Amino acid sequence: xxxxNSRSVFxxxxxxxxxxxxxxxxxxTKFMPISDAIAAEASDKTSTPVKSKYADVDVxxxxxxxxxxxxxxQGKAGIATDNAGFISNAGVVITDAxxxxxxxxxxxxxxxxxxQKIREITDQPIVKVVVxxxxxxxxxxxxxxxxxxxxxxxxxxxxxxxxSEVASSRLEERQFSLDPWVNENTYIVKxxxxxxxxxxxxxxxxxxxxxxxxxxxxxxxxxxxxxxxKVLFTGDILFEGRVPFIGNHTxxxxxxxxxxxxNQVTALVPGHGPAAKDxxxxxxxxxxxxxxxxxxxxIAVEEMIDFDEAYKEVDWSKYAKLPAFEAANRRxxxxxxxxxxxx
Ligand SMILES: [Zn+2]
Numbered sequence: 001x002x003x004x005n006s007r008s009v010f011x012x013x014x015x016x017x018x019x020x021x022x023x024x025x026x027x028x029t030k031f032m033p034i035s036d037a038i039a040a041e042a043s044d045k046t047s048t049p050v051k052s053k054y055a056d057v058d059v060x061x062x063x064x065x066x067x068x069x070x071x072x073x074q075g076k077a078g079i080a081t082d083n084a085g086f087i088s089n090a091g092v093v094i095t096d097a098x099x100x101x102x103x104x105x106x107x108x109x110x111x112x113x114x115x116q117k118i119r120e121i122t123d124q125p126i127v128k129v130v131v132x133x134x135x136x137x138x139x140x141x142x143x144x145x146x147x148x149x150x151x152x153x154x155x156x157x158x159x160x161x162x163x164s165e166v167a168s169s170r171l172e173e174r175q176f177s178l179d180p181w182v183n184e185n186t187y188i189v190k191x192x193x194x195x196x197x198x199x200x201x202x203x204x205x206x207x208x209x210x211x212x213x214x215x216x217x218x219x220x221x222x223x224x225x226x227x228x229x230k231v232l233f234t235g236d237i238l239f240e241g242r243v244p245f246i247g248n249h250t251x252x253x254x255x256x257x258x259x260x261x262x263n264q265v266t267a268l269v270p271g272h273g274p275a276a277k278d279x280x281x282x283x284x285x286x287x288x289x290x291x292x293x294x295x296x297x298x299i300a301v302e303e304m305i306d307f308d309e310a311y312k313e314v315d316w317s318k319y320a321k322l323p324a325f326e327a328a329n330r331r332x333x334x335x336x337x338x339x340x341x342x343x
Contacts, residue, residue: 054144055180057109059086063117066267066275067229069094069206073114074274075105080137081177086110088137088272091233092118093226095204098127101150102224102233103271104141107174109181111141115148126150127203130210131191132235132271133218134158136170140182142189152189155212156196157220162188195222198252211256213237214247215335217328221247230266232279240268240276243324244286246332248339250294257287289319293336301340310337 063071071094075087084107091102092114099118105111115126129145131154132138142152161167167188174182199210207227214220217236224233237245247253260283268279276282300310311333319325 053185054109054112055183057084057086057107057113057181059084059110059113061086061110061113061117063092063121064275066269067226067231070226070229070231070267072102072233072269072275073105073117075137075272077273080106080174084110084181085137085140085174085178089269090114090141091224091231091269093203093206093208093229093231094118094122094124095206096124097204098125100203100206100208101126101129101145102269103132103138103235104129104145106137107140107178107181108144108186111144114141115144128153128201130208130222130224130233131155131158132223132233132237133221134161134167134188135218135236136174138235138271139188140171140174140186143187146189151193152191153193153195153199153210154191155214155220155222156194157215158191158194160219162190197249198256211253212247212249213245213253214249214339216245216247216332221245225260225265230263232260232265232268232283234268234270236271238268238282238286239270239273239324240278240282241285241322243319243322243328243332244289245328246290246293246335248335248342250290250336250339251343254287254290254294257283257290261287290336292318293333294340297333297337297340301337307334307337 061073063073065071071092072089074089076083078087080087086106088103088106090105093100099122105114126145126148128151129142131142131152134154146152171186171188175184175186195210195212197212201208205228209225209227211223211225213222221235221237223235223237225231237247261280265279265283268276268282270276296314297310300307311330316329319329
């Protein structure tokens with residue numbers, strides 16, 4: 001409630017006096033000077049209830065439109081504690097029955113700022129947050145949206161992170177290095193819904209598809225496709241011009257990539273950095289890479305060749321010069337090998 005004029009101050013004052021008499025010993029305002037009580041009451045009811053709770057953060061955050069209903073905010077390149085922790089992206093899809101988010105940024109303060117940005121363009125409630133993966137730079141903002149009543153959706157496997165020593169020591173470290181934006185009130189929000197397979201859902205007028213990728217960049221990753229806008233949010237598994245991360249749901253991911261190719265994705269928003277300049281090319285590179293990987297590893301599985309030996313035998317020269325090859329390729333090959341054994 002904003003105290004716009006003296007009349008509303010008077011009404012509030014009258015209400016305070018009456019309520020302190022009626023509520024008696026339960027009313028904490030009884031023990032405060034009336035002016036403090038009015039201030040406390042007023043700040044409890046300001047139009048953005050989350051504002052006072054999270055430290056303000058001074059970063060440049062803009063909602064960039066990538067589809068009729070789809071937006072994202074782009075973190076700056078850097079290490080985790082640069083730019084007040086604003087190094088990762090978040091997606092925002094506005095429907096006529098609520099807002100769907102993709103990831104939650106690296107601090108509650110950043111998430112609160114994102115919420116304010118969203119409030120500049122819509123009053124729709126935040127109904128769902130789809131989390132690409134559980135790494136600190138994408139999840140510490142979740143509590144802000146949980147408080148807004150959003151359902152948190154994450155891929156199966158994230159408890160490997162949540163229950164790990166890494167998760168708790170990382171949080172402790174960030175409470176120090178990203179203070180006051182991450183502090184003793186920051187906690188890891190557990191998801192309401194865990195998915196181990198593709199999931200389609202509709203909010204208002206918009207259809208969404210979640211693709212569960214499995215163990216890829218992290219213990220568990222997923223992507224979100226906004227069907228109406230043809231916008232793909234990829235989290236940290238797929239960046240333009242870089243070797244992607246492949247999970248252990250490879251057959252399904254390959255089929256999905258094929259359908260995304262024919263579907264003509266209009267925007268591809270990764271977990272860091274700008275949206276892809278040529279989304280189709282990024283999808284095609286990933287599809288070809290995965291197909292090659294499956295072809296080569298299938299031979300090894302069929303002939304019962306041990307993974308290390310099979311990996312050495314494959315000609316990787318087509319991909320070896322791409323960024324992230326060292327970090328991703330062997331791990332990808334192993335996930336594909338394992339998934340083919342199961343198939
Ligand atoms: Zn990340």
